[in-house]
Amino acid sequence: MPIVGVPVAPRRSQVRLLVGAILGGMAAIDWAREAERYRRQDWLERRALREVLRLLEPGTDEDLLDVATGPASLLAELAMMARPPRVAVGIDTSPEMLAHAPELPAGWELRVADATELPFADSSFDVATATYLLHLLEPDAKRLAIAELARVLRPGGRLGTVTVGPPRGPLGRLAWPAIQALARRDRGRMAALRDLDPGSELSAAGFREVSRSRTGSGYPSLCLVCVNGSRQGRG
Numbered sequence: 492m493p494i495v496g497v498p499v500a501p502r503r504s505q506v507r508l509l510v511g512a513i514l515g516g517m518a519a520i521d522w523a524r525e526a527e528r529y530r531r532q533d534w535l536e537r538r539a540l541r542e543v544l545r546l547l548e549p550g551t552d553e554d555l556l557d558v559a560t561g562p563a564s565l566l567a568e569l570a571m572m573a574r575p576p577r578v579a580v581g582i583d584t585s586p587e588m589l590a591h592a593p594e595l596p597a598g599w600e601l602r603v604a605d606a607t608e609l610p611f612a613d614s615s616f617d618v619a620t621a622t623y624l625l626h627l628l629e630p631d632a633k634r635l636a637i638a639e640l641a642r643v644l645r646p647g648g649r650l651g652t653v654t655v656g657p658p659r660g661p662l663g664r665l666a667w668p669a670i671q672a673l674a675r676r677d678r679g680r681m682a683a684l685r686d687l688d689p690g691s692e693l694s695a696a697g698f699r700e701v702s703r704s705r706t707g708s709g710y711p712s713l714c715l716v717c718v719n720g721s722r723q724g725r726g
């Protein structure tokens with residue numbers, strides 16, 4: 492599995508990890524520093540990643556792009572499916588996050604690239620995913636990333652997103668307004684808990700929503716599947 496432009500992952504001492512954990516909430520999220528810790532919270536995302544793949548049903552003959560793949564957790568889930576796609580590409584701005592990806596099937600690729608400027612021709616992919624990304628982006632970057640997803644997906648291609656959504660249980664719902672008040676003020680780790688329903692922004696970019704689902708175990712999450720444009724494709 493080639494990883495384009497990825498240096499060897501830096502080793503961090505326990506002290507630096509601890510200091511990072513304490514200071515983490517005060518600065519913008521530094522994904523290079525988060526990389527090692529991030530892989531360990533995989534299980535909190537697993538349910539939603541599986542759910543969005545279940546809704547998307549990628550076929551073996553379809554080319555899939557995972558935008559902001561991080562340590563490629565979604566691609567790892569995809570690889571375990573009975574008949575995974577022949578071609579899958581994961582991109583991320585952080586080489587350190589990519590360096591934590593597990594071994595992926597031959598022919599799959601990881602690349603350092605930005606969601607707001609995807610290095611692919613128009614209509615290159617049948618399926619795209621962006622999991623736990625959109626709620627992190629500032630409005631302009633989010634608009635650009637959504638426009639890029641629409642551009643690189645073929646007309647009729649499917650987009651699956653996972654964002655943080657309100658919890659389902661009564662206790663979680665009670666605490667959610669306070670958590671959101673903190674998350675919306677914070678530019679560090681807490682910002683990763685900002686909830687977002689990207690439905691209207693996706694629809695403004697020409698996507699047609701075909702399914703949505705919420706998952707409650709792990710991070711409370713909202714999974715959406717949309718079709719690019721309205722005339723072609725399976726949706």
Ligand SMILES: C[S@@+](CC[C@H](N)C(=O)[O-])C[C@H]1O[C@@H](n2cnc3c(N)ncnc32)[C@H](O)[C@@H]1O
Pocket residue numbers: 522536558559560561562563564565582583584585588604605606607621622623624627683
């Ligand atoms: C919360 S993690 C999600 C990782 C992965 N999608 C998952 O579900 O586990 C957010 C990821 O987005 C990446 N990222 C942030 N801004 C990005 C951008 N503009 N383009 C590409 N990746 C970006 C970060 O490097 C990080 O790996």
